[in-house]
Structure formats: structure tokens, C-alpha cells
Amino acid sequence: MTDQSSKPVAVVTGAAGDIGTAIAARLAVTHRVVAVDIDDAALKVAASKLNCAGADAIAVQCDVTKPDDLSRMAETARQAGGVNALINNAGGGAALSLHSMTADTLSRDLALNLEAALNCFKVLETALVASRAGTVINIVSVNGLGTFGHPAYSAAKAGLIHATRALAIEYGRYGLRANAVAPGTVKTQAWKARQEANPAVFDEALSWYPFKTLPEPDDIAAAVAFLLSPAARCITGICLPVDSGLSAGSPALARTFTQSPDFDGQ
Numbered sequence: 001m002t003d004q005s006s007k008p009v010a011v012v013t014g015a016a017g018d019i020g021t022a023i024a025a026r027l028a029v030t031h032r033v034v035a036v037d038i039d040d041a042a043l044k045v046a047a048s049k050l051n052c053a054g055a056d057a058i059a060v061q062c063d064v065t066k067p068d069d070l071s072r073m074a075e076t077a078r079q080a081g082g083v084n085a086l087i088n089n090a091g092g093g094a095a096l097s098l099h100s101m102t103a104d105t106l107s108r109d110l111a112l113n114l115e116a117a118l119n120c121f122k123v124l125e126t127a128l129v130a131s132r133a134g135t136v137i138n139i140v141s142v143n144g145l146g147t148f149g150h151p152a153y154s155a156a157k158a159g160l161i162h163a164t165r166a167l168a169i170e171y172g173r174y175g176l177r178a179n180a181v182a183p184g185t186v187k188t189q190a191w192k193a194r195q196e197a198n199p200a201v202f203d204e205a206l207s208w209y210p211f212k213t214l215p216e217p218d219d220i221a222a223a224v225a226f227l228l229s230p231a232a233r234c235i236t237g238i239c240l241p242v243d244s245g246l247s248a249g250s251p252a253l254a255r256t257f258t259q260s261p262d263f264d265g266q
């Protein structure tokens, strides 16, 4: 049996969500996981499932947009052991379009998707630097790479891609690596309202993807585990899309631009 207390600590935010739970499950092989989420009930269920599967997950209810909550979360993480990984996964969008956006939804989207990730880093900065092999992975989105609606969320994710590079540049001297992972459409609770409004939403989304499979939560988790592993020891400052080719381009547009039948039937 592995001695859990000898494992380094990874902090995963949004750990009660579908992608967050998948990330926590993958990282539990190598880390004690501090599972952070605003939703206490869902977090308890997720942590219990992780622990039943052999993880050593510590649940911390925390609103990542609240400084006092972040200080409390960081203290728990430090008490759990040496923190060498932070996965900023908590996120979600409020405003659908610029027209529907208000000052309030703009603030919420920026606070959750950009500011919270940097503030999580700040409360764990000393521990991550002290580990001499710290890793920060920010879960961004294809919305940070292209324009697909949700403008404030997308601007925040684009900002987080930039912040990832800034972390890599400033903290590389301390052995810290920082990378981003940009998921495409992943069937999660975040899509519940849109799926209720349009049961065909995932089929419609899939029609835009060059590679005809939508990523699943564990595909995102696998990319995170890779970026955290020694196999990625010289990879820092990148944004890795896990998006079945969406950010690479559009077969339909290639058909129009070339008029070649080679792009038909996509």
C-alpha cells in the first residue's frame, strides 16, 4: 500500500465538476489531492467517490473568488503536505453575448475565469516555489482561442492563456512550469441548460469538429496528467488544445475556399 502522506499535494479547483473530478482521479495516483469547490454537497460526494477508489482526497469548500476562502484553502493545503501542483479548473460563463452582458455578469465572468486563477496561485506561490518543481495548469477553453459567443468568459480565458505565459516566464527560474489546457465541447453539467433548451446541441456542435469525436472529461484529465508528469519536464508556457481539431480550422470553410470535393461529406 502507498504511503499517502509521502505524496506531494495537488490542489484542484472546481473538483466537484465533471472535468475537475476526472482530473482529481488521475492526479490521485501521484498526489494527495486537495479538492476545492464552492458546492459543498457535490464536493462531498466527489471526494467520497475518489477516496473509495483509493485516492487521498481532502475536500475544501471554497469560493475561489473570495480572498478569505482562498487563505483558508491554502492553509489546509499546506497542512496536507508539500504543494507542488495547482490545477485552476473552476470556471463557467454567465453572459451569452455582448448584447446580453451587464456590468455584473462581466465582473462575475472575469472574477471566476481569470482573477480567481491568479489569486489561487498567489496564496500557494510560496509553497509552489519552495517545492522547486511546481506546476500550474490552467484549464482555459477554445473560447480563449476563437470567437464562439460568451464574450466575457472568452476574454477571461484568453487573459488566462496570457497569464499562463507570464507565470512560465517569471517563475521558470524556480523550477516552476505553467501550462494551459483548452478543452473543446465536453459533455458536462455546464451544458445542462443548453441541452435542455436543445437536445441536439452536442450533435450540432460535433458537426463543426474536424475529428468526429467530442472530448470527454478524462481526455482533459489525461492532458493535465501528461503536462504534470516528468515526460513534460521541458514544456512550459504553452496552451494545449484538447478540442478534436476545432481550433485548427473548419473543413466546411476549406471546402468553400478551395472548391475541392476532397472536403465534402464532413
Ligand SMILES: NC(=O)c1ccc[n+]([C@@H]2O[C@H](COP(=O)([O-])OP(=O)(O)OC[C@H]3O[C@@H](n4cnc5c(N)ncnc54)[C@H](O)[C@@H]3O)[C@@H](O)[C@H]2O)c1
Pocket: 013, 014, 015, 016, 017, 018, 019, 020, 036, 037, 038, 039, 042, 062, 063, 064, 065, 088, 089, 090, 091, 092, 112, 139, 140, 141, 142, 182, 183, 184, 185, 186, 187, 188, 189, 190, 191
Ligand atoms: N464543458 C465544456 O465544454 C468546457 C469547454 C471548455 C472549457 N471548459 C472549462 O473546464 C472547466 C471545468 O468545466 P466543467 O465543464 O467541468 O464544468 P462544471 O460545471 O461541471 O464544473 C465546474 C465546477 O466549478 C465549480 N465552481 C463554480 N464556481 C466556483 C467558485 N466560485 N469557487 C469554486 N468552485 C466553483 C462548480 O461548483 C463546479 O463543480 C471550466 O474552467 C470550464 O470553463 C469546459
